[in-house]
Amino acid sequence: MSLQLPLSLREGWGEVASNFHYFYNSFLILLVMKSFLTWTPFVLLTLYTLFIIIAPPIVEKQKNLVSSPPPYSVSAEAQALYDQLDFVGDLHCDALLWDRQLHKKYDYGHVDFPRMQESNVAFQAFTIVTKSPQGQNFNQNSGESMDMITPLVIGQGQRPSTWFSLVNRATYQCMKLKKYAKKSGNECIVITSKADFQTLLEKRKVDRNIIGGMLGVEGAHCLEGDIENVEEIYTAGVRMMGPAHFFDNEVGGSAHGIEKGGLSPFGFEVLKKMQENNMIMDIAHSSEAVIQDIFANYTGPILTSHTGVDATYPSLRNLSDKELRQLADRDGLVGIAFFPGAVGDGGVPAIIRAMKHVKDLIGVDYVALGSDFDGSVQTPFDVTGLPLLVEEMLKQGFTHAEIEAVMGGNLKRFLLKYLP
Numbered sequence: 211m212s213l214q215l216p217l218s219l220r221e222g223w224g225e226v227a228s229n230f231h232y233f234y235n236s237f238l239i240l241l242v243m244k245s246f247l248t249w250t251p252f253v254l255l256t257l258y259t260l261f262i263i264i265a266p267p268i269v270e271k272q273k274n275l276v277s278s279p280p281p282y283s284v285s286a287e288a289q290a291l292y293d294q295l296d297f298v299g300d301l302h303c304d305a306l307l308w309d310r311q312l313h314k315k316y317d318y319g320h321v322d323f324p325r326m327q328e329s330n331v332a333f334q335a336f337t338i339v340t341k342s343p344q345g346q347n348f349n350q351n352s353g354e355s356m357d358m359i360t361p362l363v364i365g366q367g368q369r370p371s372t373w374f375s376l377v378n379r380a381t382y383q384c385m386k387l388k389k390y391a392k393k394s395g396n397e398c399i400v401i402t403s404k405a406d407f408q409t410l411l412e413k414r415k416v417d418r419n420i421i422g423g424m425l426g427v428e429g430a431h432c433l434e435g436d437i438e439n440v441e442e443i444y445t446a447g448v449r450m451m452g453p454a455h456f457f458d459n460e461v462g463g464s465a466h467g468i469e470k471g472g473l474s475p476f477g478f479e480v481l482k483k484m485q486e487n488n489m490i491m492d493i494a495h496s497s498e499a500v501i502q503d504i505f506a507n508y509t510g511p512i513l514t515s516h517t518g519v520d521a522t523y524p525s526l527r528n529l530s531d532k533e534l535r536q537l538a539d540r541d542g543l544v545g546i547a548f549f550p551g552a553v554g555d556g557g558v559p560a561i562i563r564a565m566k567h568v569k570d571l572i573g574v575d576y577v578a579l580g581s582d583f584d585g586s587v588q589t590p591f592d593v594t595g596l597p598l599l600v601e602e603m604l605k606q607g608f609t610h611a612e613i614e615a616v617m618g619g620n621l622k623r624f625l626l627k628y629l630p
């Protein structure tokens with residue numbers, strides 16, 4: 211015998227049971243969602259933290275390459291000559307773009323303070339990159355292309371204020387150099403004036419571990435079209451600026467832009483502001499039209515921080531003989547870069563061939579080093595390999611005095627004369 215509940219009661223019980231099921235399921239879902247909502251931020255934060263620790267070195271190791279790793283060896287004559295140089299200096303490196311603490315020594319990248327100290331380097335210009343178009347090339351780039359520095363700064367875990375502001379990216383890199391200088395026990399002096407530079411020279415007379423770093427900007431798009439930002443970056447320590455990098459910007463045309471035009475009205479305003487502050491004008495990467503506008507209108511100091519020359523390697527990024535003569539007329543400097551895109555594939559001999567051309571055309575007084583270390587390029591050596599240049603200069607007939615001038619003598623003269 212079985213107990214038969216009335217049909218209505220059986221159905222009612224079934225409804226209660228299914229409702230219970232419904233509530234039970236909803237409760238479980240809510241519980242899962244709650245723990246998901248509670249834990250997700252922590253999980254994401256942990257993943258992001260791991261990413262910013264693991265990814266940056268992997269990325270940089272693919273970008274800043276050397277043809278052969280250190281140590282480097284040269285002839286006894288070249289090494290002796292190099293060791294007795296009292297001032298070795300370089301006009302261009304992008305080391306601040308990466309995630310290395312420059313007061314520490316690394317086995318990747320091209321330059322840091324300990325490697326400079328190891329190799330008798332007195333001075334390095336640290337130039338600031340704030341925006342690079344996807345698919346960057348020497349012929350034609352649009353400023354509208356996706357910016358590759360954005361994922362880089364987010365991936366490095368930089369402060370969010372730098373994620374979407376170019377001027378904040380620039381001042382952040384300025385802050386980084388000052389921080390590393392302090393952490394080096396002030397062995398690195400951030401050079402913002404002639405007085406700072408003289409201090410560097412004085413201190414080096416008794417301690418060759420004292421080095422100098424000067425801030426520059428690669429591309430005035432970091433001003434974001436706001437003239438007030440010239441003051442902002444000057445206050446942050448920047449003493450050198452190039453109007454354009456790889457794309458035309460609010461200031462003027464790039465050698466690798468679409469229009470490749472001259473200075474805009476805003477560009478002329480920037481010129482005036484730079485002049486008021488006696489900032490060093492860097493014509494590297496500028497369009498031919500911008501370069502001519504600068505020669506015609508800028509009365510402050512002018513140089514090119516990293517270039518090749520058309521005579522040994524024709525390229526949109528390189529200087530013609532006419533432009534080299536104009537630079538000499540303006541008492542400028544020609545920083546010769548160390549990578550194939552500037553001097554061709556010939557390694558160290560190609561670098562020295564470009565230098566020799568400048569020497570033969572306008573005189574050795576205008577030749578300087580403009581490595582482009584850490585500029586997403588492959589160089590024959592890192593900063594500890596600079597004696598290789600001395601060895602090759604000897605082979606290509608440079609005298610000791612000429613080598614001294616190229617390795618830093620000219621740069622020293624220029625900075626003593628033109629720093630504010």
Ligand SMILES: [Zn+2]
Pocket residue numbers: 428494495516582585
């Ligand atoms: Zn560059």
